[in-house]
Amino acid sequence: MVIAVDGPAASGKGTIARALARHFGLPHLDTGLLYRSVALNLWRFGGDPGSEFEAVRACHIDGIGWDDPELRSETVSSIASRISAYPMVREALLERQKRFAAGPSGAVLDGRDIGTVIAPDADVKLFVTASPQIRAERRLKELQARGMPAHLPDILADIEARDARDSDRSSAPLRQAEDAVLLDTSRMSAEEAVAAAIVIVEKQRLG
Ligand SMILES: Nc1ncnc2c1ncn2[C@@H]1O[C@H](COP(=O)(O)OP(=O)(O)O)[C@@H](O)[C@H]1O
Ligand SMILES: Nc1ccn([C@@H]2O[C@H](COP(=O)(O)OP(=O)(O)O)[C@@H](O)[C@H]2O)c(=O)n1
Numbered sequence: 001m002v003i004a005v006d007g008p009a010a011s012g013k014g015t016i017a018r019a020l021a022r023h024f025g026l027p028h029l030d031t032g033l034l035y036r037s038v039a040l041n042l043w044r045f046g047g048d049p050g051s052e053f054e055a056v057r058a059c060h061i062d063g064i065g066w067d068d069p070e071l072r073s074e075t076v077s078s079i080a081s082r083i084s085a086y087p088m089v090r091e092a093l094l095e096r097q098k099r100f101a102a103g104p105s106g107a108v109l110d111g112r113d114i115g116t117v118i119a120p121d122a123d124v125k126l127f128v129t130a131s132p133q134i135r136a137e138r139r140l141k142e143l144q145a146r147g148m149p150a151h152l153p154d155i156l157a158d159i160e161a162r163d164a165r166d167s168d169r170s171s172a173p174l175r176q177a178e179d180a181v182l183l184d185t186s187r188m189s190a191e192e193a194v195a196a197a198i199v200i201v202e203k204q205r206l207g
Contacts, residue, residue, distance in 0.1 A: 012130065
């Protein structure tokens with residue numbers, strides 16, 4: 001079974017995708033980490049996020065560990081949001097995501113374009129969302145828990161800017177696939193959102 005989980009920043013898609021992978025015994029790929037790795041590479045070699053050419057040169061990401069704490073920094077988040085709009089960057093990361101989705105034991109992938117581009121034939125597609133204010137509050141708590149300086153109005157502005165960039169880009173914009181089920185987690189705890197997602201998957205896969 002292949003499960004596609006898409007949605008905007010801090011909607012809870014990663015939490016849901018990880019829990020679904022555990023529940024159904026499937027491998028999981030957080031595709032945002034690929035874009036974050038390119039951003040971290042670019043930042044480390046002093047490249048210009050305004051240059052598609054330099055961003056493509058940063059797509060050799062095998063040397064970056066998924067547990068590198070820098071991947072989650074606000075600087076890297078912001079660069080990732082910019083470089084992910086470049087068609088050549090998306091192209092460079094496409095094959096590895098498609099290969100993961102086509103793996104022999106099925107998969108759960110989360111990102112922005114899983115249901116539309118990476119795995120258009122996924123068995124189940126979820127589009128996870130929540131209001132910008134709620135998402136900003138979640139990210140604030142997350143940053144505070146990691147002891148990082150954080151300011152709600154700045155986080156909200158950043159989330160809105162990233163939503164706009166994700167939705168307005170011409171290459172694989174963020175949008176709900178026609179056959180995706182919408183899950184608005186604004187009024188749900190993480191546990192409730194996971195439980196709702198499991199029910200959706202069970203229903204969808206039975207057709
Ligand atoms: N339904 C929810 N209610 C409250 N907090 C949540 C919920 N879902 C996720 N979170 C928390 O919000 C933050 C962002 O969630 P995450 O799953 O990383 O989102 P995304 O992958 O969409 O960016 C995390 O700290 C997570 O624990
Ligand atoms: N499939 C994907 C995944 C992420 N991205 C981009 O990569 C950035 C980081 O993704 P992420 O999923 O780790 O970000 P959060 O939603 O966790 O904040 C986002 O701002 C997106 O613009 C994308 O364009 N396509």
